[in-house]
Amino acid sequence: MRSIRARLLIGLLASVLAVQLIMYLLTYARIEDEIDDLFDGELERSALSAGSLAPQTFIPTPTRKVENPQEEMVVSVFHASDGVPAYQTHPLNGIPRSTPTGFSKRILDGREWRLFGSAVGSQFVVAAQPADVRDRAARRITLRSLWPSLGALPLAALMIWIAVAYGLQPLVKITQDLRKRSHRDLLPLDVSRLPPDIAPLAEALNDLMGRLAGIIATQRTFIADAAHELLTPLTALRLQAQMLARSKTPSRQQEAMAELQGGVSRTLQLARQLLTLARHDADGEGADQTPVDLATVVQRVMSIHLPLAAEKALQTEVGIQESAIVLGNEEALSILVSNLIDNSIKYTERDGRVLISLRAGSTGAEVKIEDSGPGIPVEERERVFDRFYRRRDTVVTGSGLGLAIAKEIAIRHGASIVLESSGALGGLSARILFHTATAA
Numbered sequence: 001m002r003s004i005r006a007r008l009l010i011g012l013l014a015s016v017l018a019v020q021l022i023m024y025l026l027t028y029a030r031i032e033d034e035i036d037d038l039f040d041g042e043l044e045r046s047a048l049s050a051g052s053l054a055p056q057t058f059i060p061t062p063t064r065k066v067e068n069p070q071e072e073m074v075v076s077v078f079h080a081s082d083g084v085p086a087y088q089t090h091p092l093n094g095i096p097r098s099t100p101t102g103f104s105k106r107i108l109d110g111r112e113w114r115l116f117g118s119a120v121g122s123q124f125v126v127a128a129q130p131a132d133v134r135d136r137a138a139r140r141i142t143l144r145s146l147w148p149s150l151g152a153l154p155l156a157a158l159m160i161w162i163a164v165a166y167g168l169q170p171l172v173k174i175t176q177d178l179r180k181r182s183h184r185d186l187l188p189l190d191v192s193r194l195p196p197d198i199a200p201l202a203e204a205l206n207d208l209m210g211r212l213a214g215i216i217a218t219q220r221t222f223i224a225d226a227a228h229e230l231l232t233p234l235t236a237l238r239l240q241a242q243m244l245a246r247s248k249t250p251s252r253q254q255e256a257m258a259e260l261q262g263g264v265s266r267t268l269q270l271a272r273q274l275l276t277l278a279r280h281d282a283d284g285e286g287a288d289q290t291p292v293d294l295a296t297v298v299q300r301v302m303s304i305h306l307p308l309a310a311e312k313a314l315q316t317e318v319g320i321q322e323s324a325i326v327l328g329n330e331e332a333l334s335i336l337v338s339n340l341i342d343n344s345i346k347y348t349e350r351d352g353r354v355l356i357s358l359r360a361g362s363t364g365a366e367v368k369i370e371d372s373g374p375g376i377p378v379e380e381r382e383r384v385f386d387r388f389y390r391r392r393d394t395v396v397t398g399s400g401l402g403l404a405i406a407k408e409i410a411i412r413h414g415a416s417i418v419l420e421s422s423g424a425l426g427g428l429s430a431r432i433l434f435h436t437a438t439a440a
Contacts, residue, residue, distance in 0.1 A: 004171075008164045013157055024146055031145075032138040039134050040103060042069035043116045047127035050075045050087075050120070071133050078124040092128065099126045170198045174205075186213040237263045292330045294365055294434070295323035298358055301338045305345055312350050319357040324365035326434050328413040336409040337367060339402040340417075340430045344371035353425055367432040370422040381419040 074092045076085040085095065094108040099117040106113055112131040117124065174189060188206035191199045240263050244256035302318055309316050326333070344354050352372040359366055376384060387404040403417075410417050415434045422429040 005161075005164050005168060008167075009157070009161055012160045012164075013153070016153065016156060020146065020149060023149075024142060027145060028138060028142045031141050032134070035134050035138045035141070039069050039129060039137075040114070040116070043073065043103075043114065043127045043129055044118070046070065046073060046075055047116050047118050047125045048120060050077055050125045050127070071129075071137075073127060073129045076126045076128070078126070079122070086123075095126050095128060097124065099124075105131070170194050171201075174198070174202060178205075186210075186216075234267065237267060289327050290330065291325050292328050292333055293323055293325055294333070294358055294360075294367060295320050297330065297333050297337055298356060298367060301334055301341060302356060304338070305341050308342075309345050309354065312345065312348070312352075314345060314348060314351070315353045317353070317355050319355070321357070321359040323358065324360035324434065326365065326413065326415075326436065332409045332412065336406050336413075336432065337369075339406040340369050340432070343402055344369050344373065344428070344430070347371065348373040348427065352427075355425065364436060365434040367434075369430045370425050371427040372422075372425040373427040375421055375426075375428040376419060384419070385417075 073089070074095070075087075075089045076092070076095045077087040078084075078097045079086050088095075092108060094106075095115075099106075099115055101117050101119065104115045104117070106115055108128070113128045114131050114134070116127045119125075177189065186209040188209065189202045191202045191206070194202055237260065240256060240260040244253065244260055247253040247256045298318065298320065302316070306316070341354070341356065348354060348371045354372075355368075355370040357366075357368045359368075385403050385407045387401060407417055410432060413434070414436055415432055418431045418433065420429045420431070421427075
């Protein structure tokens, strides 16, 4: 692919040549009219002045190249009663006595001739000239007028090249600035002195670098937090493994094995949640967007959590007033609903209640999850969405990532999560509000 400089140079030179061609055609048409008027006037004067039968000759000026209006001109003089020319400046067959008065055209000896006939006293005079003489004269004059501009094309190309190079200097400076930077330098470019045509490009680069800086900062924070959070379960696994190795009795070995298996399960759950969070951070807005039925998502997720709810003897109810369709990623939406339902089931005491409802309206859709658990104090309802945050008085094991993942997925789908107190059950009410849903 050609560079911008080559494209501009070729495009501008082609434009100059196109203008030159148009100028040639317009100039040729204008000069052709002028030549016709000039040569017709000379043709008429030659015919009217031929009554004396004196030979007419044209003596060109030797030091100047001028157009000869009498070039190849033939003048024939007829007597009033005779059809044969009494006098003819040059031999030419075919000039008839019946030539009409005034200007006309006729083919003579295989060439097109311009004729002028006029009665002069008792004689009839016809002046003739080949039409191609006029065409050649018009072309010569046109080329002589355009040769200087055509000869100046190399100079024009050089000036265009210099002008294009000067115009592209801002891009060259931006390129040099970016090449000198390290991979850690994502500071914005200075757009204050850039031309208005280049400034949008620099602003777009600044926007891109700003987003990259945000992503890198998020990744660094995530890696640091994940490493910190993994230290605790891995340390616990090491201690549990040591306890298992030191166990002497079979009963103590079984207890140590059970603790070790529980620690492995918790570590695996943390690893899965970390992978889920990392995947959604990487996907961002580029994840696949397809129509998703929220009713199907709620029913499928609830069926997965029913065994855990039954183990705690929880009374679960699912109420779907009207289904809704949202545009998003079905797997991500399943994780969103699953994390909220999982929290409600884990934090609700035995023999409690969990209510899940779905309703759709003209302003969107709402998935509501209520429980009879302890709830979350008002002052902590925003902090629970922070990664790895866990309430101090909680007795339920977890990683502190469930609500953080849910919030991230909700933001990706243009939704929001609202935590409130449940008026029906007295525990927590978590509402997922989809603002762009449509009724199924």
